[in-house]
Amino acid sequence: GFSVTLNPFKTEENAFLHPLEGVGKVVDIxxxxxxxxxxxxxxxxxxxxxxxxxxxxxxxxxxxxxxxxRLQVFDVTGKHIRSIGSKGSxxxxxxxxxxxxxxxxxxxxxxxxxxxxxxxFDREGNFVRSFGSEGPDDQRLTKPTALVVDRxxxxxxxxxxxxxxFGFDKEGKFSRSF
Numbered sequence: 001g002f003s004v005t006l007n008p009f010k011t012e013e014n015a016f017l018h019p020l021e022g023v024g025k026v027v028d029i030x031x032x033x034x035x036x037x038x039x040x041x042x043x044x045x046x047x048x049x050x051x052x053x054x055x056x057x058x059x060x061x062x063x064x065x066x067x068x069x070r071l072q073v074f075d076v077t078g079k080h081i082r083s084i085g086s087k088g089s090x091x092x093x094x095x096x097x098x099x100x101x102x103x104x105x106x107x108x109x110x111x112x113x114x115x116x117x118x119x120x121f122d123r124e125g126n127f128v129r130s131f132g133s134e135g136p137d138d139q140r141l142t143k144p145t146a147l148v149v150d151r152x153x154x155x156x157x158x159x160x161x162x163x164x165x166f167g168f169d170k171e172g173k174f175s176r177s178f
Contacts, residue, residue, distance in 0.1 A: 036078025041068050044080035051146065053100045053108075058123060062100055062108060069094045071110060073125070084108075084125035089115055092127040099146040103153045111144035111157060118144055118157060118168070131172025132157070139174040141166060 037046045047067030054061055055073075060081060063072045069087035071094075074080055085094045095114030102108050106123045117133040118141070132141035143161035150156075153170035167176040 036074065037063075043083055044072070044074075046072065050098045051100050051111075053102050055102050055106075055108075055123065057106065062102065064097045064100050064110070066096050066098055069096065071097060071100065071108070071121075071125070082125055084121060091119070091130055092121075094119070099144060099157070101147055101149040101155075103149045104151050105153065107149075107153065109147055109149050109155055111147050113143050113145055113160075116141050116143065118147065118155065118172075120172075129172060131168060132166070132174075135174055138177065139166075 037044075037049070039045060039047060041047055045068070046063065046065050048065075049063050050066040051064040052061060059076050061074045061076065063074070065072045065083075069085065071084040072080065073082045073084065085092055085097070087093065087095065089095065094110070094112050096112075097110050098113045099111030100108065102123075107128060108121045108123065110119045110121070112119050112130070115133070117130045119130045120128040122128055132144065134140065141157065141159055141162070143159055144157045144166075145160040146158040148156050154175070155168045157166045157168070159166055164177045166174070169175050
């Protein structure tokens with residue numbers, strides 16, 4: 001999996017791009033597509049979408065629908081596939097999700113900013129685990145707002161309240177911060 005990026009220099013509107021291998025490499029066009037989504041809270045609407053990633057295996061787009069406290073999954077034509085989560089604190093629910101990335105193994109990592117954790121789901125939206133909300137103060141997330149997952153499922157997380165980048169391994173164990 002990889003994060004989807006829009007190329008501001010591309011002449012066709014809304015062309016989705018992806019890194020070929022690794023961060024900072026040349027990008028390649030997947031396909032141009034139409035803008036989709038409406039403002040609101042219905043099952044296929046978006047309220048303050050904040051982050052997006054592309055599931056290469058399923059050819060689907062996963063969006064942090066931050067204002068509706070959920071993830072939205074769409075196919076490449078913009079057809080709604082599923083919603084994941086809703087507002088709340090228990091596992092599988094969100095308080096302003098921000099930051100989403102999918103691993104090569106198909107696990108979806110989501111920064112759950114106001115619940116102070118990262119939640120992990122499988123491709124179908126089933127909860128797997130969460131991490132980052134426990135431990136010593138200097139190893140605990142306060143407001144995860146963006147993240148990236150490498151090919152070994154190590155996770156780097158931007159925490160806007162702590163003003164740090166946190167690193168966690170594939171098991172969700174703290175590895176470093178800077």
